[in-house]
Amino acid sequence: MTEYAGTKSLDAEIVLDFIKKNVTMDYTLNKFGSPHNSNYSVTLNNTFRNLPFFQKIIQSSTSVGIMVLLTIPIVFVMPIMTFCTERNWITNPKIQYNYQKILKYSMLSTRGMYEQVKDGELPEPMLMFCISNNMWFEYELSGEYQDKIKSVSLKRKFITHYVFGTYPKQQQHGWNVIFEFTDIPKSGSCILRHTA
Secondary structure, eight states, rough: OOOOSSSSOOOOOOEEEETEEEEEETTGGGGGGGOTTTTTTTTTETTTTSOOOHHHHHHHHHHOOOOSSSSSSHHHHHHHHHHHHHTSSSSOHHHHHHHHHHHHHHHHHHHOOOEEEEESSSSSSSEEEESSSSSOOOEEEEEHHHHHHEEEEEEEEEEEETTTTTEEEEEEEEEEEEEEEEEESSEEEEEEEEEO
């Protein structure tokens, strides 16, 4: 497997097309995101945000949320890296790749790793896994899964959340890793490993 860091791989929706030998990175939704938690930050629609200020205070005071920080250094470094990458101040792939290795190490050390496996015949020429964040993932294909791979995509996963059961908010909730094949694989396997 070839390692790919790219020059601007941070927080992008990515498509690796093995037929066309092309890599596409889409940053169109980044302007809506947060540099601290890009996995749940993109919100397409939020009716709660449009409520009058006093009503938001009343609704918010009934619910208490605590965000647990993984590590203090990453909280400070992540916005800086995002800022510098978006402005093309950091274009060296080695810097990006080393930064991603640090994130991977930090996430694996503190939160662990998940592994999802699919083997045997698929019902269609596509396989999708849901992951909670895009810090790090790797995959291993064997058999017809490897022989018939067409593309691998990392796309934002959206859900509708009703704030306080009333106010619809269409928001990102993790990521989808999508494997597309030229034909339905009948044998072999796909192993996906990712941070928790």
